Amino acid sequence: MTFLFRSSGGRSLESRSIDRRSMLRGTLAVGAGVAFGQVLFSGVAQAYSWSRTMKQGDSGADVLELQIRVAGWAADSASQSRVGLDGDFGPGTLAAVKRFQAAYGLDNDGVAGPNTQAKLNALEQSDGSTAHFNWSEFYDQASGNFNGGKVSAVQVKENARRCMYKLEALRKKLGDKPITVNSGFRSIAHNADIGGASDSMHLYGTAADLDVPGVATKTVYQKAETCGFSGLERYTVDHQHVDSRADLGRDWWWESGTV
Numbered sequence: 001m002t003f004l005f006r007s008s009g010g011r012s013l014e015s016r017s018i019d020r021r022s023m024l025r026g027t028l029a030v031g032a033g034v035a036f037g038q039v040l041f042s043g044v045a046q047a048y049s050w051s052r053t054m055k056q057g058d059s060g061a062d063v064l065e066l067q068i069r070v071a072g073w074a075a076d077s078a079s080q081s082r083v084g085l086d087g088d089f090g091p092g093t094l095a096a097v098k099r100f101q102a103a104y105g106l107d108n109d110g111v112a113g114p115n116t117q118a119k120l121n122a123l124e125q126s127d128g129s130t131a132h133f134n135w136s137e138f139y140d141q142a143s144g145n146f147n148g149g150k151v152s153a154v155q156v157k158e159n160a161r162r163c164m165y166k167l168e169a170l171r172k173k174l175g176d177k178p179i180t181v182n183s184g185f186r187s188i189a190h191n192a193d194i195g196g197a198s199d200s201m202h203l204y205g206t207a208a209d210l211d212v213p214g215v216a217t218k219t220v221y222q223k224a225e226t227c228g229f230s231g232l233e234r235y236t237v238d239h240q241h242v243d244s245r246a247d248l249g250r251d252w253w254w255e256s257g258t259v
Contacts, residue, residue, distance in 0.1 A: 048121070054112040058089040066093065066112055068162050069120050072169020073099035074228035080252050082228040082244075103172055123168055130164040132171055138163070138184030138205065148187030149203045156185050156205035163208055163244065166227050170242075173223045174215055182239055183209040201231055207243035221256065232256075 048065055052058075064087040071083045073096040083096045094110040101108035104119050112120075123131045138160040139145055146153040146160070163184075171179050186194075186202040201207035212220050221235035224242050233241035234256040246252055 048124070050112075050117040050121075053114070054089055056089050056091070056094045056110065059087050061087060063087045063089045063093070066097070066120070069123070069165050070096040070100045070169075071162065072166035072227040073097075073103070075226045078222065078225035080230070080254065082230060082246055085247060100169075103169075123165070128161060130161075130168050132178070133164040133167055133181065135160070137181040138208070140185050140187045140190050141183065142190035142193070143187055146185055146205065148189060149185060149205060150188065150199075151204055159205035159244075159247075160184060162247070163206055163242075166229060166242070166244065167208065167210075170220075170223055170227050173226065174212060174220065177212050177215055180211040180213070181208050182211055201243035201245050201248075204248060206245065206247065207231065207241065210240045210242065211238075212240075225254070 048062075050062060052062070054063055054066055064085060066089075067083050067085050067087070070093070071085070074083050074092070075081045076099065081092070083092050084090070097112055097116065098108040098110045100106075100119075101110070101116055106115055106119060125131060125134075127135065129135050135157070136144075140148065146156040149156050151159075167179055167181075171177065183202060184207070185205040186196060186200065188203060191197075191200055191203055196202060210220065217235040217237070217240050220240045221232060224232055224240065227242075229242040229244060230246035230250070230252045231241070231243035232254045236256070
């Protein structure tokens with residue numbers, strides 16, 4: 001079955017007021033004539049220090065960071081569902097934490113205590129990227145940096161970091177198969193040169209084109225359907241496109257899907 005620009009509606013696992021999200025990590029920016037809101041994030045310090053055990057009902061910037069790191073565990077099967085990035089530890093975050101814990105051999109009680117936090121930190125490199133993905137994989141291929149996109153370089157980097165954590169989940173679900181990122185962020189100029197869509201998610205740093213050697217693209221697509229990716233290009237081409245457009249307030253777009 002094919003899905004084209006289907007609205008997420010109430011399918012987000014957790015939704016809270018945008019005011020709370022703005023207080024936690026940034027400010028709401030709405031451009032003239034733009035029909036969606038977007039939160040501008042200031043970036044996260046390296047080697048995040050967890051100061052408490054987190055459980056359902058908690059809220060704060062640390063809960064938001066937890067949500068970012070478990071966002072790839074949004075579902076058990078194909079589902080247009082995502083972990084709300086709102087800093088409130090609700091049922092969606094609880095379920096994602098449990099799936100993360102089970103995948104890494106931890107007690108899946110849904111409580112983000114020292115053992116869970118240690119595993120989360122083990123997936124982070126000292127420069128703020130993740131264990132199996134590097135910043136350079138997401139650089140604009142023409143300029144070698146994060147400049148020249150639709151948002152600031154700081155926000156592009158943060159969006160790429162969030163994508164990395166979803167890709168870590170995808171990698172795990174594929175049996176720890178290495179994933180090659182063929183294209184991450186694109187500057188407006190580079191995107192135009194290669195004929196990319198004028199409002200491509202690559203321009204925001206929230207998209208990646210993937211290759212997984214030895215794994216069928218359809219299999220990659222099907223696993224990505226469980227990772228909270230709200231943009232998935234059809235699997236009949238020679239790579240798999242994934243993005244998190246719903247995090248920018250966009251409608252879901254699964255070009256070929258099983259839901």
